[in-house]
Amino acid sequence: MSKEIEDHRILNRSGNEPFSSVLERHISRRGVMHGGMGMAAMTMMSGFGLVGCSDDDDNDGGGDTPDVEPLALGFESIRGSKTDAIVVPEGYTAQVLIPWGTPLNNSVGQWSTDRRMTPEYQAASVGMNHDGMYHFPLSEESASREFIMALNNEYIDQSALWAPQGGPTNQQGGDRPVDEVRTEINAYGITIVRLSKNSDNIWSSDTGSRYNRRITTGTPIELSGPVRGSDYVVTAYSNDGTRTRGTNNNCANGFTPWGTYLTCEENWPGIFIKNSDRYADDDRLGILRERSIWGWETAASQGSNGEFARFDATPAAASARGDYRNEPRTFGYVVEIDPYGNTTSVSTETAALKRTLLGRFRHEGCWPGKLTEGEPVVFYTGHDARNEYIYKFVSAANWDPADANRPGEDYDRLAIGSKYMDEGTLYVARFDADGSGEWLALTPDATTQDGRRLSDALGIGADDMAGVLINTCDAADMLGATPMDRPEWGTVDPASGDVYMTLTNNSDRTAEGMAATYTDDASSIEALGAGYDTAPVNAANPRPDNEAGQVIRWREPSAGATTFEWNIFVFGAAAGDTDNFSGLTELNQFASPDGLWYDDRGDGRGILWIETDNGYDGVLDYTNDQVLAVVPSTVSIGPGDQAVVNPDDQAQLRRFAVGPNGCEVTGIFATPDRTSLFINIQHPGNWPADPNQNVQSATEATSGTVRPRASTVVIQKLDGGAVGV
Ligand code: FEO
Ligand code: CA
């Protein structure tokens, strides 16, 4: 996400102990361990990361099994880069694929760099600012040559969108023109497009494929799960509270074993305003006042059926049935999409359902846990805001392999999704100082830290699960969850079940701690202070002002477990930083880890890919955003004991690719044969080089100035082999 749409307010007013404090005590404890800790604690951590505590030689607890040769990265770490081009290792190529504006069908004409964007063209072409994405096979046999791609288009870049006319109209004040608003709404959302590669290994989109479609911030979508049909989501558009229009700020993603796509609503509060009668959740999630980020509500008089009026949630009628006071409550969810397009389970034309039981907040993404027949299906999600939380969903139904995706068959995958995602338990994480943790169930009958029934503490009905979900963040506060340094992407090693999650940065937590100076003036975009009485500060705390972020890892005894063990996998840093706990060098220094993917290569072996969205000058001065790779089984906790990746491991953590100026690198997967690695270049400043072509080299530097286009990039080896090794 660009800095432009980041929200720097701290909205979590709970006094829960911040993660940095837990981490500080955890690190101190490890120091004690090396000095001769008691056997009980050592046994607890055995097999998960501590030197001398593991019972195999890998001692990282994840990935390779002792009798399998570990993977070895097959490329040399590349140097940083600050150019209008992508850089990849020697022996690799990179091509541009489906840049913003690539037509999905033959009805709207071709892209050209002087094209004036219209609602109709944008609705029929690839959206803006690519983010999370995933691939869905058309057959098992062809899965590495062709597939349906589902792609998030996280947000809009108005300067690129409106370049031919010199920028947007009335962005700062006055009414926005209806065509501009409709176009912007259509530039958000999801792109679904069939992709294939030719005999020269060049990938392209299949214009006119029956699978191609867009889901935008205006597309009708049904709600599912406990919030569906509740009074919380009754609007003038949906008097029975079963549907809404659109999904927005779709950031990271996920997928299900039954062949559906998960897209997650992150910074959606910015598209709404509410000037009176605000709910507690409006404040907690940051619904704006007066004017929304793009001013879409100012077109209200030009739309019908609340097309634009819905972006102003200020009560305007006698009851919720007559206005859009509840419209923001229809956002903030994980949305499940059938990429194959079967609509049997829905009353809309959109093969999608908002899965409300996975919580309501600024969802970054949603990642499936280790899948085991006869055990619950698990998903991990995170709330990307400073000092917010990590969540886990555990299905009530146990996994039945008969529900696995059957490529090529048309059937009701969303009905399978309802089986696993509409009944179950949502938990929030508490990370304890001794390296253990606990999942706290978010149910109406849960007991809060101060001994009350959660439903009473929230002021909702005794069995009101919808009320718990609408107020997910407050419920998590009350149970004592651990505030984190902005959870971004997660990923799971499907063999061990180890979960990795990026904590990108948390610069708003000061070394001195913060007094409770919270104000509910949500119209200000500046940091307003936190509700914490103190933030932990002392010389031993390695991350009091965390600009560079880290990757955390945890392991659970089983899918449905309510306990886990955790450690820090790697800290971001500039090589010269005093808090460079992982010992990074010029060749692998990074900051603000964001995208993440555990690339399972079989036999319990895999590569962890890390993508960055960095604003920290210590690294930014050296390189643009990047992709790094590490084989978890080749790194280990060592001297210093702060993180799994330590100063002895620097040859194992390698810089694989660097993006063009101004971009963030995000979204990642590879074809099943691992010969094509797909990443996204979001908000590039002046790239790709040829402003008129949809397919071109990604490594050619732009000459002059172009209208930038966010794009997918496919990285392949010149010899056609598997990437990374
Ligand atoms: Fe859209 Fe948290 O990144
Ligand atoms: Ca992100």
Ligand code: CA
């Ligand atoms: Ca980010």
